[in-house]
Amino acid sequence: MKNLRMKAARAAKDLSQEDLAQICHVTRQTINAIEKGDYNPTLKLCIAIAKALDKTLDELFWE
């Protein structure tokens, strides 16, 4: 399932996938895979993404 909330939050912060990837110390492809729903990130990465986007885990990842 696509993670549109994460994509929207990233766009709201005016960050590209590459920018977010650099902040979270992952590759752009990993961010892309999370947004497309192809990859389930670990809690550690979820927290890093949530912090980078100034959102809570619930706002980004809870169904």
Place this chain on the structure above:
Amino acid sequence: MESFLLPAIILAAMIIAIIMISRNTDSAENYDERQELVRLKGYRTAFFTLIFLVMAVIFLSSSGLSLFSHIPASLMLWAALFASMTVFDLICIRNDAFSGVHGRSIKGSIAFCFLLGIPDLVTAILNILGHGAMEEGMVSESVGIDLLFGITLVFNGLCLLIHLLHQRKEASEEE
């Protein structure tokens, strides 16, 4: 003596690569968590591919089939090794787990593959055209390894090139 030179160089290169990989214990710095998972899948698949192909080589070399009686078992083992390495490479390239987060550039890897692979392939083809591929009724091991090595590297280079183009397209679509 010459037939042992290339396998010896490849073996030495592999040992150096294994030492360098095993020395780099903090691999989390190089690959992110998704890439680590992909590489794990790649290692597993390549391992079982190698096991299957080695069993196939043992079966074929002892089967007495006329086609395989002209190919030295060691050359078939090299082919199995190159094939399993290619399986690993393909899985990593397809899933963007080839170069790490701050790892080597794909362009550099493509250049490496082509610069090493094309001369090897050309040498092998020229050797086959000039002297033939057979030596004393068997496929020449040195020519065979040259050919396998060249094909593997050029194939990997092409896969990387296609992947690089696909990545660029994906990145421009994302923007």
